[in-house]
Amino acid sequence: MNLYLPIAEMSVNVFVLFGMGLGVGFLSGMFGVGGGFLMTPLLIFYNIPPAVAVATEANQIVASSFSGALAHFRRGTVDIKLGVMLLIGGITGSAAGVAIFSSLREAGQLDLIISILYVVFLGTIGSLMIVESLNAMRKARLQPQAATIRKANRGWITSLPFKVRFHRSKLYISVIPVLVLGVVVGLLASIMGVGGGFIMVPAMIYILRVPTNVVIGTSLFQIMFVTMFTTIAQSATNQTVDIVLALILMVGGVIGAQFGAQVGQKLRGEQLRALLGLIVLAVCLRLGWDLVNRPDELFTLGFAGGH
Amino acid sequence: MRSLMAFFFVITAFWSQSAFSQEIQIGLSNDTVAISSSFDGTDLIVFGTIEGADAQRLIDRAYEVAVVLIGPLEPVVVRRKERRFGVWVNGKSMRFENIPASYSVATSKALDEIADQKETSVLQIGLQNLQMAPLVEDADSVDARTFRESLKRIKTDKALFVEKIGGVEFISPSLFKARVPLPASVPIGEHRARAFLFSEGKMVSAKSVSFQVRKIGFEQFTYDLAHSNGLLYGIIAVLVAIATGWLANVIFQKD
Numbered sequence: 001m002n003l004y005l006p007i008a009e010m011s012v013n014v015f016v017l018f019g020m021g022l023g024v025g026f027l028s029g030m031f032g033v034g035g036g037f038l039m040t041p042l043l044i045f046y047n048i049p050p051a052v053a054v055a056t057e058a059n060q061i062v063a064s065s066f067s068g069a070l071a072h073f074r075r076g077t078v079d080i081k082l083g084v085m086l087l088i089g090g091i092t093g094s095a096a097g098v099a100i101f102s103s104l105r106e107a108g109q110l111d112l113i114i115s116i117l118y119v120v121f122l123g124t125i126g127s128l129m130i131v132e133s134l135n136a137m138r139k140a141r142l143q144p145q146a147a148t149i150r151k152a153n154r155g156w157i158t159s160l161p162f163k164v165r166f167h168r169s170k171l172y173i174s175v176i177p178v179l180v181l182g183v184v185v186g187l188l189a190s191i192m193g194v195g196g197g198f199i200m201v202p203a204m205i206y207i208l209r210v211p212t213n214v215v216i217g218t219s220l221f222q223i224m225f226v227t228m229f230t231t232i233a234q235s236a237t238n239q240t241v242d243i244v245l246a247l248i249l250m251v252g253g254v255i256g257a258q259f260g261a262q263v264g265q266k267l268r269g270e271q272l273r274a275l276l277g278l279i280v281l282a283v284c285l286r287l288g289w290d291l292v293n294r295p296d297e298l299f300t301l302g303f304a305g306g307h
Numbered sequence: 308m309r310s311l312m313a314f315f316f317v318i319t320a321f322w323s324q325s326a327f328s329q330e331i332q333i334g335l336s337n338d339t340v341a342i343s344s345s346f347d348g349t350d351l352i353v354f355g356t357i358e359g360a361d362a363q364r365l366i367d368r369a370y371e372v373a374v375v376l377i378g379p380l381e382p383v384v385v386r387r388k389e390r391r392f393g394v395w396v397n398g399k400s401m402r403f404e405n406i407p408a409s410y411s412v413a414t415s416k417a418l419d420e421i422a423d424q425k426e427t428s429v430l431q432i433g434l435q436n437l438q439m440a441p442l443v444e445d446a447d448s449v450d451a452r453t454f455r456e457s458l459k460r461i462k463t464d465k466a467l468f469v470e471k472i473g474g475v476e477f478i479s480p481s482l483f484k485a486r487v488p489l490p491a492s493v494p495i496g497e498h499r500a501r502a503f504l505f506s507e508g509k510m511v512s513a514k515s516v517s518f519q520v521r522k523i524g525f526e527q528f529t530y531d532l533a534h535s536n537g538l539l540y541g542i543i544a545v546l547v548a549i550a551t552g553w554l555a556n557v558i559f560q561k562d
Contacts, residue, residue, distance in 0.1 A: 070552070250547075300388070
């Protein structure tokens with residue numbers, strides 16, 4: 001069944017898009033990740049203009065993160081104060097990102113930058129996941145009981161000024177790394193159309209040393225508000241949020257996530273991470289190949305902005 | 308009686324030819340092309356008659372017709388990918404003003420059989436006669452030509468530029484029908500349908516009718532809102548997302 005997307009201005013197959021939402025939702029439920037970093041490239045592969053894919057994906061993430069954040073909020077596993085600090089950084093980063101997005105689009109380099117960022121991030125994260133999970137699997141074989149808790153030194157982080165106490169997380173740390181992390185995630189949300197959980201969760205655990213029980217809830221809390229802000233800012237500045245496309249993906253996504261979560265509980269953590277790492281690397285390679293391979297059509301028609 | 312009719316025919320024919328009063332009249336299958344959620348491209352049908360023409364010449368099929376549909380004019384930037392540091396990036400670009408967003412032409416015969424090149428070129432009938440000059444100093448350079456050809460090629464690949472020889476069909480000697488395709492990506496706005504009547508390689512009459520391509524219902528509302536009040540649109544998009552997320556939370560809650 002074909003449906004005309006009012007903003008992307010193209011006719012698409014609803015079942016294909018719904019299936020994509022379902023599939024990525026399944027993976028995100030299974031692995032406990034947002035899925036934006038898989039969905040945006042898939043939309044681009046489906047010929048949705050990258051500008052629309054990125055902005056619309058931010059809108060979809062509002063739905064999935066709201067659903068998740070609500071559950072965590074009920075369980076009380078959200079550090080609101082830390083979340084708000086991250087959010088201040090996040091909104092700053094997102095506002096800057098939307099402005100960068102507009103100027104890149106006008107210069108005709110938006111698609112390229114989106115692809116390069118994806119290749120860099122997906123390549124790094126995919127490789128790290130595979131290495132880390134292989135190590136964990138090897139360790140688990142040697143000493144079945146040993147949990148891999150890294151007592152990393154907080155080092156330079158503790159020496160920074162402007163310390164604030166976060167009661168829920170039992171932390172007394174500088175706001176600088178918190179704000180910087182928020183800015184980075186906000187930039188990623190607006191330029192790449194991702195929630196940024198894949199950066200924020202490890203950074204909160206390993207750099208800020210936030211207790212793991214509040215990490216997911218707090219990051220979802222921040223992602224939810226940052227993607228809300230990004231959706232509104234993209235709509236107001238670039239008119240690239242396609243609400244019809246977003247709705248198809250949201251519905252597919254939330255349904256898929258339920259099934260994914262059930263399957264995820266039956267699989268072991270290391271295997272899951274290795275599998276996700278492979279998927280991430282596959283998407284990275286595909287995007288990378290498109291960058292270096294000589295395109296069939298060297299010319300493109302562009303948006304002639306400023307009029 | 309018969310001879311009287313024939314006499315009349317001759318008289319009118321003589322009169323019309325001498326006065327060059329043969330005229331083309333056209334009508335469209337619809338004045339508005341509506342883009343709804345199920346829109347997947349359509350055909351616009353242009354009907355036309357040749358009035359006041361020489362009857363003998365009509366019977367001899369001495370008239371040829373070309374129908375052109377022209378979309379709204381807009382500026383276009385054409386960019387060329389170049390290899391830099393092993394990666395294909397957008398390099399040189401050229402800006403073109405007043406490029407029809409879509410351009411379809413249907414003719415009763417091959418263009419060069421209808422009229423001579425000079426005539427079709429002046430009237431801008433046919434893709435090769437479409438005037439598209441880039442905003443560069445030397446609009447006739449090899450580079451400018453490459454960019455212009457690429458613009459045409461890409462628009463043609465996207466079915467936005469269409470040439471359909473034989474797309475004009477004569478139903479009777481004086482009545483014709485042209486079926487011109489409009490692709491799924493047809494640009495919204497005011498379009499024009501132009502019909503040209505040719506006789507002996509010369510354009511003898513032309514008519515132009517405008518029609519609207521617009522989104523209707525939900526599509527129109529969404530598009531208009533996004534472009535007139537992006538802020539409100541964004542807020543609505545967020546509310547829709549919150550409602551979906553909340554519903555999912557309620558439906559799938561386990562406890």
